[in-house]
Amino acid sequence: MSAAGAAPMRAVVSLAERAAARSVDHVALDGVAKIYNPGTRQPVEALAPTSFTIKAGEFVALLGPSGCGKSTLLMMVAGLEAPSAGSIAVGGKPMTAPRPEIGIMFQDPTLLPWKSAIDNVLFAFQAMNRPVALHRDRAAALLDRVGLAGFHDRKPRQLSGGMRQRVAICRALVHEPELLLMDEPFSALDALSRDEMNLVLMNMWEGRHRTALFVTHSIREAVYLSDRVLVMSRRPGRIVEDVRIPFTRPRDLAVGETVAFNEICGHLRGKIERMHRP
Template sequence: MSYISVDRVFKIYGGRQGPVEAVSNVSFAVEAGEFVSILGPSGCGKSTLLMMLAGLEATTAGAITIDGRTVTSPRRDVGLIFQDATLLPWLSVLDNVLFPIRIMKGDLATHRQKARELLDMVGLGDFHAHKPAQLSGGMRQRVAICRALIHDPHLLLMDEPFSALDAITRDDMNMALLEIWQRYHKTGVFITHSIREAVVLSDRVLVMTRRPSTVVCDIRIPFARPRGRDLGETLEFNAICRTLREHIEAGHRRDRAA
């Protein structure tokens, strides 16, 4: 049995002008330890699908199971990273990382050393006492990643966490996430509309169409880990990017024809 199973899932929202179908008949599976990116145009329903995986949105039809249990509400073994770091401005960097432990009524003293180790690993060893306003956007997202990892979740869900960053910082964050993945070996689902980002990070890439979105291809990424910055210069990397782009463009053509 796969660690994540998405089986014929639909999501339909009610609206003043009638129902809006956001996700249409989506099925896929993710094995334990896999990093899977979901790629598609803005507004296609990728984030809606992620929120259903997180248990923050209910499916209209179909079922999602994680580790053999149907998802009906948020789970403690899932970490979630949003587009915005959503740090609490009055707390220090260290206390922001520890905030989920406080909410779960866990032992803060036990987790404090792990929080320091996570921050040190992402290059924030000198910023434990800083407030979020004193950090750059990339630094805030590094804190958000540490916060998502502090309770040692089995599954990490990421909703375009680097989309607001400039290109150079975004590349740096991709390398940081690769390093984290190499060390902690979580299962991950990563939402993005960047083809190159998806290929750099992932074991598999799913392509979704415009709304109502469905999965139109599932491509395995053949590159061994660990991966470096020079990966993006290889012919094979660019050929995979081209294949994914062709699938996205084919989906656009089908939308126009319909």
């Protein structure tokens, strides 16, 4: 990667940044639960009362099987859904509606088909009623950085699935959000593109540590990307394990070949399997 030369200096800066930030809870969930169709004959408890905090600058993965309520949890942190019980605070303020200081990536790239790649990135500003022209250079630089140089003017239909998700990363980051929320953003990609996207994401994230909450059902992805992995049980979801991931940053894909990495993955897999035993 071209960023390798700058890596040591960045690591120093980011370590200092993170040490200072560690003391602050950026995201705090207190007894948050979600019940769909409450008061009807078939209420669905999607999420059992859940509490945890995320420090500023921390990358946390939410790992769990499909339908365990992890996406629901992320949508509530984003302010897109209201919890049925409990409270969520982001940056010390209760979360009641979406906020501009949050960047979000969904399972699908959700690009506007009539806009070019760069205009899709800039749509973040358009949506917030902020001037778009001022940020064109930054959007272009971001697209270059995720490997889309020369594709700025392509429409989404002319891009591959991986390329579209790269555009979506840029759109989530272009307004420099303090909190980045990602809902299984790479689950629709093949294994190779997925590894590549993990690298791209790490490269982007390690440049400037934002707080990140990443929902996934891939154990390796969770361990590779995160500082902490929260394991969720089946519906109604609750957090059954909180594992710290010790690997130094910046990480490359080779960390996935180490014994320690595979031991952690094995431990998490064991947890999930035990949980699923009837």
